[in-house]
Amino acid sequence: MxxxxxxxxxxxxxxxxxxxxxxxxxxxxxxxxxxxxxxxxxxxxxxxxxxxxxxxxxxxxxxxxxxxxxxxAGPVAYVASAMNEATARLVAESFLTKSVEFLTNQNNPRGCMVVQGALTCGQGAALIQQELAGYRKGYEDALRQRFDSAKSQGDLPLTVNSSDLAKYLATVHQGMSVQATSGATREALMAVVEMALRNWPANS
Amino acid sequence: MxxxxxxxxxxxxxxxxxxxxxxxxxxxxxxxxxxxxxxxxxxxxxxxxxxxxxxxxxxxxxxxxxxxxxxxAGPVAYVASAMNEATARLVAESFLTKSVEFLTNQNNPRGCMVVQGALTCGQGAALIQQELAGYRKGYEDALRQRFDSAKSQGDLPLTVNSSDLAKYLATVHQGMSVQATSGATREALMAVVEMALRNWPANS
DNA sequence: TTATTATTGTACCATTAGGTACAATAATAA
DNA sequence: TTATTATTGTACCTAATGGTACAATAATAA
The missing domain is CATH 1.10.10.60 (Homeodomain-like)
Incomplete structure (x- = not known):
């Protein structure tokens, strides 16, 4: 070689x-x-x-x-870039909105490879299954850390549990991946994002 | 035979x-x-x-x-029974809460079989993949219909889009299935449900 | 040129996949 | 008893799986 x-x-x-x-x-x-x-x-x-x-x-x-x-490194870089938004709310909004655009991009297979690459598998692919689960945990952790610093910056109420909020957003992302894989449209998923963010913790 | x-x-x-x-x-x-x-x-x-x-x-x-x-017919009957709750809000609450209990039941494999049975597959299993997607659409449709009748009963604001609300709940359910498959605890997912329902459309 | 290096295409390998032929066995009906 | 019926376990089948040996080929270096 x-x-x-x-x-x-x-x-x-x-x-x-x-x-x-x-x-x-x-x-x-x-x-x-x-x-x-x-x-x-x-x-x-x-x-x-x-x-x-x-x-x-x-x-x-x-x-x-x-x-x-x-x-x-390529298609999924939007996740990392979302973390750079100015506020926690904008981070969440960017993460979910760009997820929808990505998941329903007509030039790509539908859904997220990290979700569907090996959600279940035979014994032989157990390591790959774990690895992908690790990447899922990875972006959930990145969100949690971002929300922790948002709290210390007064950008997010201190009563908010960063882990729960991060897991909630990761869950919505993963659910939308399943939806996209089975044919959900961009418009329908954008409406889901709108609902998912409607309850953003108030800063008062 | x-x-x-x-x-x-x-x-x-x-x-x-x-x-x-x-x-x-x-x-x-x-x-x-x-x-x-x-x-x-x-x-x-x-x-x-x-x-x-x-x-x-x-x-x-x-x-x-x-x-x-x-x-x-068995483990998943909770979905059908959730539809019988008195109000749309209770339907959603029952659906998601019982989902968490089910998805993290230690006596069962983790996750939902309808989600992970064939999310991706080789060409040979395409029909099974479609079939499972159909069942996913099935409970989403059941939720939508339930919300439609809730609207006609004055139980849900007429401004609410039943399809969007149903898809939102189905999305959270499917995301939680992915989370459960990769080891999320019952407590963590209950917190996700709490967040997911916090923004329930007000009846005013 | 000639030797050397590395990739190509054909043809193959061992293993595993789902699936089955068939004789042996265990029950009931006559 | 004996015949009939249906399931069992062994041993096998074909096709597909991931993976490779090897001669032919196309480039550079000497």
Whole structure:
């Protein structure tokens, strides 16, 4: 395998673009889940034969991890950027609103890969299942921390439980992912967000 | 195959209890999903060899459907009973509260089988995926209808959009299922329910 | 040129998947 | 008893799974 990025390499050159191939693999894993995506379907989607995939990416699990990394660094960056909003309320609003836009983006598979990549699975995928659950916990924790600092900044009532609020928003996000996967429209989910945020804790 | 329920049958008697076997199969499908559950694991769990399973239940898909029917008729009956509460607000409260009790019941696999049975899957399970999505839509529709009649009874402001409210509650339910699957506690989810219902539309 | 390096496509491998043939067995009916 | 019926356990089947051996090929270095 060649990991250099220069275009003057020693042997026969790669006949495909790694990043494009990874993008295609991502969409297969995203829509089918880790176990639902077969190597046959992946090779078909990538337009690359199996030995080349294995030479470049390792194996199915490594391919999944590289696709997942691309997912987390790319489409899902909105989660991190939402944390930078000025107030806790704006953080929540940005998080949920951008979630809806993302979850119902027609150019992507429906739903969130971190939710549906391996919600249930056979024994063999237990580690991937745990890993994805860890990422879910990750953004919930990020929300909690953001709300903690919002409280110390007087931006959120001290009576509010940051963990509960973060879990509530993560729950709505994950529920909307399930909804999007089964075909809910952007408009319908925007109405859900509106309802979910209607009860924002008053600052008095 | 013998479908009679009398205990004076012609041939060799069944060596296992069908309902108990179905209960065990249900728990495997519930925790692993349709595709994640292998016939090997199912036979192991049931303590029954494959030819007997096939003779009595048909095939894997038929076994899943019979287990699903048992799930819908049994553990999940709380959904239907919630619709009978006196007011729309009580319906929502009962639906979400009983959901939490159910989703975190230590005697059951975590989460809701209708959510996680086949959220994503290979091509071969597409019909089961659609079927489960249909059941999700089913209880959302039931909530919507209940809210429609609540509006006509003056129990809910006419300005409320029943579809949006029903979808909001279904979304929270499905999100809590994901949370429960990844280990959220009953207490944490009860706090989520409390937040989710805090913004109930005022009747003025 | 020639040697070296690395990727390609074909054809294959072992394992597991869901599913079944069949003789043995255990019950009832005649 | 004997025949009939239906389930059992063993041992197997075919197809699909993830993964690979290997010769052919296409590039660079000497």
């Amino acid at each position: 060649n990991t250099e990025k220069t275009n003057k390499q020693r042997g026969r050159p790669l006949a495909f673009n790694q990043e494009e191939a990874l993008e295609k693999a991502l969409k297969v894993f995203w829509s089918r889940g880790y176990e639902g995506a077969s190597m046959a379907e992946l090779t078909e989607a990538l337009g690359v034969n199996k030995p080349s995939i294995y030479a470049v990416f390792g194996n199915k699990e490594a391919l999944f991890h590289k696709a997942l990394a691309k997912y987390l | 013998n479908t009679e329920k009398t205990n004076k049958q012609r041939g060799r008697p069944l060596a296992f209890n069908q309902e108990e076997a179905l209960e065990k199969a249900l728990k495997v499908f519930w925790s692993r999903g349709y595709e994640g559950a292998s016939m090997a694991e199912l036979t192991e769990a049931l303590g029954v060899n494959k030819p007997s399973i096939y003779a009595v239940f048909g095939n894997k898909e038929a076994l899943f459907h019979k287990a699903l029917a048992k799930y819908l």
